[in-house]
Amino acid sequence: MSDAQMAARHIPDRLEGPAARFVKSWESLLLVVAVLVFTVNSFASPYFLDPWNLSDATFNFTEKAMIAFAMALVIVSGEIDLSVAAIVALASTAMGYAMQLGFDTPVLVAVGLGAGLACGVVNGLLVTGLGLPSIVVTIGTMSLFRGLSFLILGDKAFTGYPESFSWFGQGYVWWVFSFELCLFAALALLYGVILHKTNFGRAVYAIGNNQTAALFSGIRVGRVKFVLFMMTGLMAGLASICLTARLGSTRPSIALGWELEVVTMVVLGGVSILGGSGSIPGVVLAALIMGMVTFGFGLLNVPGIVMSIFIGLLLIAVIGLPIVYRRVRAR
Amino acid sequence: MKMLLKNREMLLVVAILVLVGVIALRFPGFVALRNLVNVYNDTSILIILALGQMAVILTRCIDLSMAANLALCGMVAGLINLAMPGLPIPAVVLAVILLGAFLGAINGLLVWKLDIPPIVVTLGTLTIYRGMIFLLTNGAWINAHQMSDAFKSLPRGVVAGLPVLSWLSLIMIAIMLVVMKRTPLGRAFFAVGGNPHAAVYTGIDVGRTRFLAYCLAGALAGLSGYLWVSRYAVAYVDIAIGFELDIIAACVIGGISIAGGIGSVPGAVLGALFLGVIKNALPVVNISPFAQMAISGAVIIVAVAVNARAERRKGRVILKKAEAI
Numbered sequence: 070m071s072d073a074q075m076a077a078r079h080i081p082d083r084l085e086g087p088a089a090r091f092v093k094s095w096e097s098l099l100l101v102v103a104v105l106v107f108t109v110n111s112f113a114s115p116y117f118l119d120p121w122n123l124s125d126a127t128f129n130f131t132e133k134a135m136i137a138f139a140m141a142l143v144i145v146s147g148e149i150d151l152s153v154a155a156i157v158a159l160a161s162t163a164m165g166y167a168m169q170l171g172f173d174t175p176v177l178v179a180v181g182l183g184a185g186l187a188c189g190v191v192n193g194l195l196v197t198g199l200g201l202p203s204i205v206v207t208i209g210t211m212s213l214f215r216g217l218s219f220l221i222l223g224d225k226a227f228t229g230y231p232e233s234f235s236w237f238g239q240g241y242v243w244w245v246f247s248f249e250l251c252l253f254a255a256l257a258l259l260y261g262v263i264l265h266k267t268n269f270g271r272a273v274y275a276i277g278n279n280q281t282a283a284l285f286s287g288i289r290v291g292r293v294k295f296v297l298f299m300m301t302g303l304m305a306g307l308a309s310i311c312l313t314a315r316l317g318s319t320r321p322s323i324a325l326g327w328e329l330e331v332v333t334m335v336v337l338g339g340v341s342i343l344g345g346s347g348s349i350p351g352v353v354l355a356a357l358i359m360g361m362v363t364f365g366f367g368l369l370n371v372p373g374i375v376m377s378i379f380i381g382l383l384l385i386a387v388i389g390l391p392i393v394y395r396r397v398r399a400r
Numbered sequence: 401m402k403m404l405l406k407n408r409e410m411l412l413v414v415a416i417l418v419l420v421g422v423i424a425l426r427f428p429g430f431v432a433l434r435n436l437v438n439v440y441n442d443t444s445i446l447i448i449l450a451l452g453q454m455a456v457i458l459t460r461c462i463d464l465s466m467a468a469n470l471a472l473c474g475m476v477a478g479l480i481n482l483a484m485p486g487l488p489i490p491a492v493v494l495a496v497i498l499l500g501a502f503l504g505a506i507n508g509l510l511v512w513k514l515d516i517p518p519i520v521v522t523l524g525t526l527t528i529y530r531g532m533i534f535l536l537t538n539g540a541w542i543n544a545h546q547m548s549d550a551f552k553s554l555p556r557g558v559v560a561g562l563p564v565l566s567w568l569s570l571i572m573i574a575i576m577l578v579v580m581k582r583t584p585l586g587r588a589f590f591a592v593g594g595n596p597h598a599a600v601y602t603g604i605d606v607g608r609t610r611f612l613a614y615c616l617a618g619a620l621a622g623l624s625g626y627l628w629v630s631r632y633a634v635a636y637v638d639i640a641i642g643f644e645l646d647i648i649a650a651c652v653i654g655g656i657s658i659a660g661g662i663g664s665v666p667g668a669v670l671g672a673l674f675l676g677v678i679k680n681a682l683p684v685v686n687i688s689p690f691a692q693m694a695i696s697g698a699v700i701i702v703a704v705a706v707n708a709r710a711e712r713r714k715g716r717v718i719l720k721k722a723e724a725i
Contacts, residue, residue, distance in 0.1 A: 149519075195701065195705075199705055199708065200708065201704050201705060201708050202658050202659065202704075202708075204462075204519070204658065205648075205652055205658045205700070205704045206701065206704060208645055208648060208649070208652075208700065209649075209652075209697050209698075209700035209701040209704060210697065210701065211645070211697070212645055212649070212693055212694070212696055212697030212700060213693075213694055213697030213698055213700075213701065214697070215693060215697075216690075216691070216692070216693030216694025216695065216696070216697050217694050219690040219691075219693050219694070220688065220690050220691050220693075220694050222690075223688060223690045224690075321690075329523050329526070329527065332523060333523070333524075336520060342517045342519065342520050343517060372534065372539075374530070374531050374534040374539075374637065375531060375534065375535070377527040377530070377531050378527060378528050378531030378532070378535070380527060381523075381524040381525065381526070381527035381528040381531065382524070382528060384520060384523065384524040385510060385516065385520070385521060385524040385525070388514075388516050388517075388520055389510065389514045389516055392514050392515055392516065393514065
C-alpha cells in the first residue's frame with residue numbers, strides 16, 4: 070500500500086487554482102452526494118421534508134459525529150482509537166452509578182466527561198508512554214472498558230435519570246434546533262479551527278505524514294498524540310452524556326458497534342486511514358450523508374441491518390473507487 | 401531458566417500452568433483430566449480461528465470479518481441442512497469451507513487488487529457479511545429441532561476418548577504446522593510480513609500472498625461456522641458477534657506481532673488456550689461471567705506490552721520508524 074501512496078506524490082508542473090482544486094476535491098464530491106441523497110429522499114417519502122422530521126433525523130448522527138471529529142484528528146495523525154464505543158458505555162455506566170448515589174445533573178455531567186477523559190488518558194499513556202501500536206491497545210481497552218461496565222451492570226440497567234439531565238439528549242435550544250444539533254455545529258467549528266488554523270493542527274498533519282520528520286522538526290510527537298487520545302476520550306464522554314440523556318437508561322451494550330460507524334464516517338469524509346490527510350468539512354458532510362441515508366431508509370421501513378450492509382458497501386466503495394479511477398486514468 | 405523465559409511460547413505455557421495451578425489449589429476438580437479435555441474442546445473453535453488470523457496478521461494485515469464470516473457460513477450450513485436433510489454432512493462442511501474461502505477471497509482481492517487498507521476492507525465486509533445473514537433469513541432462527549441428527553452429532557462424536565471437535569482442531573494445528581514450517585507459502589507469510597520490499601526482491605508476490613492468507617482464514621472461518629452452529633445447535637444473525645476480538649486477542653497473547661512477520665502456530669494455539677482456560681475457570685472460581693470481557697481486555701493489554709518489549713530488545717529491525725517520545 071505504501072507503493073501506491075508513493076507514486077501518487079509527484080510534484081506538478083504548476084499548481085491548480087483554488088476553484089479547480091475545490092471542484093476536484095473529495096469534499097465537493099461529498100457535497101454532490103449529500104444533495105443527491107437529500108433530493109432522492111424528499112421524493113421517496115412525503116414525510117422527509119418536514120422540519121420536525123428532519124430535526125429528528127439529526128439525532129442519527131450528532132452523537133457519533135462528535136466522536137468522529139476527535140477521531141478524525143487521531144486518524145490524521147496515523148493512529149486509531151477503536152475503544153470509543155466502549156468509552157461511551159463506561160462513561161454512561163459511571164453516570165448511572167453516580168445517579169444511584171443521589172447526585173444531580175451537574176455532577177452527572179462532570180462524571181461523564183471525567184470518565185471519558187480518564188479512559189482517553191489510559192489509551193494515551195499506553196500508546197505514547199509504552200510506545201504500543203494503537204490498534205491493538207484500543208482493541209484491548211475496548212474490551213476492558215466495556216467489560217468493566219458489564220462487570221458493574223451485569224444484566225441490569227440504570228434508569229430514572231433526573232428530568233433536568235434529559236435535556237442534554239432531548240432538549241431544544243430554539244424551534245427545531247436541538248441541543249445536540251447546536252453542540253454538533255459548535256464542535257464542527259471548533260475542530261475545524263483546531264485542525265486547519267492552529268499550530269497544533271499542522272503538527273497533527275506533520276505527524277501523520279512523516280513521524281520521524283515531525284520529530285526532527287521539533288514537534289513533540291508523543292505529547293500531541295497523548296492530547297489527541299485525551300480529546301477523543303473527552304468527546305466519547307460528551308457523546309455518552311447526550312446518548313444517555315436521550316435514551317434515559319444505561320445498559321452495558323449501549324453504543325455497541327459505534328466504533329465502526331465512527332471510523333466509517335471519518336474515512337467517508339476523506340480522511341486517509343494511513344494518516345496525513347483529511348479535513349473536518351469532509352467529516353461534517355459524511356456525517357450528514359450517513360444520517361440522511363439512515364433516516365431515509367428508516368422512512369422507507371428498511372431494517373437497520375440492511376442499512377449497515379449499505380454503510381459497509383459505502384465504506385469500501387468510497388475508498389476503492391478513487392483508486393480504480395486513478396488506475397484507469399494512469400493507463 | 402533464562403533461556404526458557406526468553407522463549408515466548410514457554411512463557412505462555414508457564415503462565416497457563418500457573419493459572420491452572422492457582423485454580424486447582426482451591427478447586428481440585430478443575431485439573432481432572434475429564435475437565436481439562438472439556439476446556440480444550442470448548443476452546444477448539446477459537447484455536448481454529450486463531451490459526452487463520454495468525455496467517456493474516458503475519459502478512460501485516462488483519463481480518464476483522466472472521467466472526468461475521470463464521471456466522472454467515474454457519475447459517476448457510478443450517479439452511480442447507482434444512483433444505484436437504486439427507487445430504488451427507490461432509491458435503492455440507494465442504495460447501496461452507498468453500499463459501500468461507502470465497503468470502504475470505506473477497507477480502508483478499510480488495511486488499512490485493514485495490515490496495516485498500518486491510519482494516520477498512522474487513523470493517524466493511526464485517527457489516528456486509530452479517531447483513532447478508534439477515535437478507536438470507538429475514539432474521540429467522542434455525543433451532544435445534546430443525547437440524548438433522550447427523551448435523552448436530554458430528555462434532556460431539558467421541559473417537560479414541562476425544563470429541564471429533566477436538567480432533568478437528570488438532571488436525572488443523574497439524575496442517576498449519578506443516579504449512580508454516582515446510583511449504584513456500586508458509587515462508588512467504590513470514591517474508592511478506594517481515595519486510596515486504598525484500599520479499600518482492602526474492603520473487604514473492606506480496607499481494608498474492610496476502611490474498612492466500614485471507615483465503616486460508618476464510619476457509620477456517622467457514623469450517624468454524626459449521627462447528628459453531630452444530631455444537632450450539634442454533635443459528636441466528638448475531639451468533640459469535642464480537643468474537644473477532646477474541647480471535648485477535650488470542651493471536652496477540654500468543655505473541656503474534658501485529659506489525660507482521662513474527663509469530664508461530666504454537667503461540668496462536670497457546671494464546672487461544674489461555675483465553676479458554678480463563679473463560680472456563682471464571683464460573684468455577686465463582687467470579688461473575690460478566691467479568692470475562694474486562695479480564696480478556698486487561699490480558700490483551702499486558703500481552704501487547706510484554707511482546708513489544710521482547711521485540712524491542714531483539715533489535716532485529718534496523719532503520720525502524722522513530723519511537724514516539
